Amino acid sequence: VIGVVIGKTDVRSFPDRKNIGSERYTFGFTIRDSPSYFINVTSWGREEYIRALSESFRVGDCVTIENPLVQSKEAEREEKFNPVTPSGYKLLLSENHSVVKTLSCYKMDTKLLSLLHLPVKDPQDYYSLGDITANGQSLDGRILNVLAAVMSVSQ
Numbered sequence: 001v002i003g004v005v006i007g008k009t010d011v012r013s014f015p016d017r018k019n020i021g022s023e024r025y026t027f028g029f030t031i032r033d034s035p036s037y038f039i040n041v042t043s044w045g046r047e048e049y050i051r052a053l054s055e056s057f058r059v060g061d062c063v064t065i066e067n068p069l070v071q072s073k074e075a076e077r078e079e080k081f082n083p084v085t086p087s088g089y090k091l092l093l094s095e096n097h098s099v100v101k102t103l104s105c106y107k108m109d110t111k112l113l114s115l116l117h118l119p120v121k122d123p124q125d126y127y128s129l130g131d132i133t134a135n136g137q138s139l140d141g142r143i144l145n146v147l148a149a150v151m152s153v154s155q
Contacts, residue, residue, distance in 0.1 A: 003031030
């Protein structure tokens with residue numbers, strides 16, 4: 001699978017249920033290879049492997065993923081912590097079988113770079129800040145999608 005990384009989570013650890021007293025590490029990212037298709041990728045493993053893999057690329061990099069495990073996603077559970085994707089599947093990376101290579105998007109295909117700036121939600125599924133301000137009471141308690149741009153950053 002070849003795509004541009006459009007999102008990435010921090011490395012986290014969890015107690016290992018199989019080896020009491022030790023921890024398993026994980027992180028995830030989302031890759032996109034066309035305007036309509038993107039998929040979530042998760043990796044679990046030893047701390048050294050997960051940290052090295054996480055540090056090997058960043059959002060905006062193009063990656064090639066070799067030998068991922070393809071699994072059906074459990075939409076309700078999966079999408080609570082990951083971006084909602086159009087695919088019914090997710091990719092799992094294994095330390096022993098999978099390889100992630102970072103490549104130059106310019107060498108790959110400049111079309112991949114343009115995918116980095118496309119929204120992942122339907123353009124009709126957003127609220128403007130004006131709508132939220134005007135209708136704040138009726139929207140109370142609802143989960144909303146907001147599309148916004150950063151105008152400036154300062155201290």
